[in-house]
Amino acid sequence: MAADLDKVFNPDSIAMIGASNVPSKWGSFLLINLLAGGYPRENIYPVNPKENEIHGLTAYPSIAALPVVPDLAFVTTPAVTVTGILEECAARGTRNIIVISSGFSEVGEDGVHLERELAETARRHDLNIVGPNTMGIVSTRRRIFAVGAPVQLHPGKISFVSQSGNVGANMLGWTMNQGIGFGKFVGSGNEALLHAEDYIDYFGADGDTGLILAYLEGVDNGRRFIDIVSRISVAKPVIVLKSGRTEEGGKAARSHTGSLAGSDHIYDAAFAQSGAIRAETSQDMLDLAKAFERLPLPRGDRLGIMTLGGGWGVLATDATAMAGLKLARLDDDVIRVCDELLPPFWSRANPIDLVGNIYMDTHLSILEAMARSPEVDAMIVLGSLGTGTIIGLNVLVSQKLIMEMSDDALKGFFTELKDRNISLLNRAKELMLTYNKPIIFVEMQFIGEESLRDLEAGETVIFTAPEKAAIILSRMLGYRRYLERKGAV
Amino acid sequence: MAADLDKVFNPDSIAMIGASNVPSKWGSFLLINLLAGGYPRENIYPVNPKENEIHGLTAYPSIAALPVVPDLAFVTTPAVTVTGILEECAARGTRNIIVISSGFSEVGEDGVHLERELAETARRHDLNIVGPNTMGIVSTRRRIFAVGAPVQLHPGKISFVSQSGNVGANMLGWTMNQGIGFGKFVGSGNEALLHAEDYIDYFGADGDTGLILAYLEGVDNGRRFIDIVSRISVAKPVIVLKSGRTEEGGKAARSHTGSLAGSDHIYDAAFAQSGAIRAETSQDMLDLAKAFERLPLPRGDRLGIMTLGGGWGVLATDATAMAGLKLARLDDDVIRVCDELLPPFWSRANPIDLVGNIYMDTHLSILEAMARSPEVDAMIVLGSLGTGTIIGLNVLVSQKLIMEMSDDALKGFFTELKDRNISLLNRAKELMLTYNKPIIFVEMQFIGEESLRDLEAGETVIFTAPEKAAIILSRMLGYRRYLERKGAV
Numbered sequence: 001m002a003a004d005l006d007k008v009f010n011p012d013s014i015a016m017i018g019a020s021n022v023p024s025k026w027g028s029f030l031l032i033n034l035l036a037g038g039y040p041r042e043n044i045y046p047v048n049p050k051e052n053e054i055h056g057l058t059a060y061p062s063i064a065a066l067p068v069v070p071d072l073a074f075v076t077t078p079a080v081t082v083t084g085i086l087e088e089c090a091a092r093g094t095r096n097i098i099v100i101s102s103g104f105s106e107v108g109e110d111g112v113h114l115e116r117e118l119a120e121t122a123r124r125h126d127l128n129i130v131g132p133n134t135m136g137i138v139s140t141r142r143r144i145f146a147v148g149a150p151v152q153l154h155p156g157k158i159s160f161v162s163q164s165g166n167v168g169a170n171m172l173g174w175t176m177n178q179g180i181g182f183g184k185f186v187g188s189g190n191e192a193l194l195h196a197e198d199y200i201d202y203f204g205a206d207g208d209t210g211l212i213l214a215y216l217e218g219v220d221n222g223r224r225f226i227d228i229v230s231r232i233s234v235a236k237p238v239i240v241l242k243s244g245r246t247e248e249g250g251k252a253a254r255s256h257t258g259s260l261a262g263s264d265h266i267y268d269a270a271f272a273q274s275g276a277i278r279a280e281t282s283q284d285m286l287d288l289a290k291a292f293e294r295l296p297l298p299r300g301d302r303l304g305i306m307t308l309g310g311g312w313g314v315l316a317t318d319a320t321a322m323a324g325l326k327l328a329r330l331d332d333d334v335i336r337v338c339d340e341l342l343p344p345f346w347s348r349a350n351p352i353d354l355v356g357n358i359y360m361d362t363h364l365s366i367l368e369a370m371a372r373s374p375e376v377d378a379m380i381v382l383g384s385l386g387t388g389t390i391i392g393l394n395v396l397v398s399q400k401l402i403m404e405m406s407d408d409a410l411k412g413f414f415t416e417l418k419d420r421n422i423s424l425l426n427r428a429k430e431l432m433l434t435y436n437k438p439i440i441f442v443e444m445q446f447i448g449e450e451s452l453r454d455l456e457a458g459e460t461v462i463f464t465a466p467e468k469a470a471i472i473l474s475r476m477l478g479y480r481r482y483l484e485r486k487g488a489v
Numbered sequence: 490m491a492a493d494l495d496k497v498f499n500p501d502s503i504a505m506i507g508a509s510n511v512p513s514k515w516g517s518f519l520l521i522n523l524l525a526g527g528y529p530r531e532n533i534y535p536v537n538p539k540e541n542e543i544h545g546l547t548a549y550p551s552i553a554a555l556p557v558v559p560d561l562a563f564v565t566t567p568a569v570t571v572t573g574i575l576e577e578c579a580a581r582g583t584r585n586i587i588v589i590s591s592g593f594s595e596v597g598e599d600g601v602h603l604e605r606e607l608a609e610t611a612r613r614h615d616l617n618i619v620g621p622n623t624m625g626i627v628s629t630r631r632r633i634f635a636v637g638a639p640v641q642l643h644p645g646k647i648s649f650v651s652q653s654g655n656v657g658a659n660m661l662g663w664t665m666n667q668g669i670g671f672g673k674f675v676g677s678g679n680e681a682l683l684h685a686e687d688y689i690d691y692f693g694a695d696g697d698t699g700l701i702l703a704y705l706e707g708v709d710n711g712r713r714f715i716d717i718v719s720r721i722s723v724a725k726p727v728i729v730l731k732s733g734r735t736e737e738g739g740k741a742a743r744s745h746t747g748s749l750a751g752s753d754h755i756y757d758a759a760f761a762q763s764g765a766i767r768a769e770t771s772q773d774m775l776d777l778a779k780a781f782e783r784l785p786l787p788r789g790d791r792l793g794i795m796t797l798g799g800g801w802g803v804l805a806t807d808a809t810a811m812a813g814l815k816l817a818r819l820d821d822d823v824i825r826v827c828d829e830l831l832p833p834f835w836s837r838a839n840p841i842d843l844v845g846n847i848y849m850d851t852h853l854s855i856l857e858a859m860a861r862s863p864e865v866d867a868m869i870v871l872g873s874l875g876t877g878t879i880i881g882l883n884v885l886v887s888q889k890l891i892m893e894m895s896d897d898a899l900k901g902f903f904t905e906l907k908d909r910n911i912s913l914l915n916r917a918k919e920l921m922l923t924y925n926k927p928i929i930f931v932e933m934q935f936i937g938e939e940s941l942r943d944l945e946a947g948e949t950v951i952f953t954a955p956e957k958a959a960i961i962l963s964r965m966l967g968y969r970r971y972l973e974r975k976g977a978v
Binding site for chain 2: 023028029032033035036055056106107108111148149150162163164165166167168169170171173174177215217243244245246247248249251252253255281282283307308309310311312313314315317318319320321322327343345347349351356383386390393394395396397398401443444448449450464465466467468
């Protein structure tokens, strides 16, 4: 049975037990982050017997004294106090509790004992406990940003469960920096009761979630994990980064969260069987997340590549073959378009080498011809976005030396350059919609990272290496093949 | 015999044959880039029979009419004119010519013929020809930035030869964005006479070059390549990105530069035999370049890891084992320092989990203890730099809500936060110098890319994934082992 976690992520009222005015305390910055994120202040109830007011909110001496029954409570008080607090919550009718407090099984024997007590109490009263030793939750649509790091994200369809608060926080930081929308996040902490798979189960049924990420160190009930993920993965991609892949990593995982890491081969088999997409590295998980969020799945392995220069085309061709994909055959229509637009010595083969052609209309026409070709399942576009940057830099340098353009003309020129890229990206979005084929842009490093994020605008994918584009498309195809085998597409 | 390329990269005077006032022409933007980069304008001689002045410089009708014998000439005129121009250069005494012009072997039969003519003429007159169809050269110390893209780099010890102008230009863009210093660059173009290995040979003897990069699609004379690289690699690392690894990539390379790619196994063997460090991907080459530029080589495989949180430690442990490295044993001195500074339940094993400890003194003391330990050959530091960012974000959020600090206090606070990181990075630099061991920092994504570059300040290495840190250290160790086998250390 799936736990009912609705009020964990969609509470209409929140108690902060252990709320504090002392800035260095969790009870302070958790409350501040919640306030800063925009959760309605009138629905937040700090509990602290020693204060009348905390960060401008009325503080209450106890849970019993609260004017409402809060849907959700955060607890940041010392470990020894937590079981008593759960009793008070149960008595008041609050069934969902996020235990931030540390000092449980992660600190050794005494903590193990406290955690067992906590679990028994929770079971007796049928409470949902997140943690203990969790770094908190995010629920973007409800404007709940209740984690240690002050993240504020915009709504999106990715939801994420992490067995490490630290890895979780950093990935939230990444999504913030990359302009990626976010749905829900939970650090599962020590998992005294609720386990990673429970959150995956909840995200599977959650209408706001379209894509599920999980950072795992160990799963206790493998059968249950496989059952849950199998059920969900036919409808939503489940991307898993599992550490403890090596014997040494397994030992580190045990000392970190006490999880029984188990043999990595078993995990590999479990992920394959249940349709989970396994990320190879932390960076791979982030790249997969972005691509699955924004791109349609390729329906075959035939890649069309358009490149501003030959060298990149060669690198992309290697990457295509090494990722297990094929170069698409260019059909007559594509060849006709290229014959019209490119010099007579053009490659006449995929990759299509634009030989430094800077006319955006050429790029657009060839991209469109490839997108509509029945021979092409997915596309990589190398260097097209960077041409504008290089032209712009050239003009700026010229401007300093020979002063040809008025300020207005210069401004207009740069607006035009930006419009070039926007027109290409917009066309790509339309083509992806029309033909249901993914397009990945690659710019090595002429455009700075932050400008690339601006261009992506949370809707397209721009990578900085052709190898990455090919490998990610191949993983997406793997998932598509899984869906086909399951009859889900 | 090594070609004498001194005047290619260190010319005291430069002719620009085909210089132009028409902004879209190579003859215009190459000249502008050269001027903008700071090469002395009085030593630049535009040649164009139709103009009296080009971008403010006196233009000359012919090479014969120049008031000096230029050390170096760039040629941007149509392919059919080039052989005649070489004759004129030879007659005038100019022996070093960079042929930017395209339209040679890369466009088919007619071009092949022209290129053969060009090569014969050059041999007859004993000329050094870069190209044809090259995107130009960079020689930072002489302030020569004569490439298609308007790069301006600061001096450094990396020199780079690329068989693709496009790949070359983008890697220059990357070094610019990353704040990496640069020595010399050359796009080898069609290699009618001078080949990639000639430039490697020259860089090997060049006092300004400490690290050589090469992007290769194919080497015609394998024996000569191996001889040259073997001789150089015992003194300077030679990092090679070789495309055409797959059959498909080989075909693409042939169609791009006409190079005989050959079997990738042969290249692998040649690189191993000659001590070249093979980059796996374009991104790998960039990462290797940065690490080899800034870090001492590890002398063994024992890695010390310090992490702000356990999850990263587990990922880094996996990465260590997968890269063929070991976790260092913590000796009594390291354990004593950790016992003093960390809570009693600390991991007592490598990775050292700081459990979110935010005191920079703790980070510094533990890093120093690891650096001086005879058990540790290299270090990875995870999350230490990010703590300040998270504290800062928390304070900013608090500030908006509860307005505790004056503007001055806030400013002082942020200066302190920045100083934390600078003190850590400075200490790391000292420790690397004192103990001759590499230290790599890892921050996932809480600090933006551009701020990471500011922190690196061109002197330290900060990666965004633990997997990358481990793999790069392992490649550096591989090179160190090669040097040991050769008796070069």
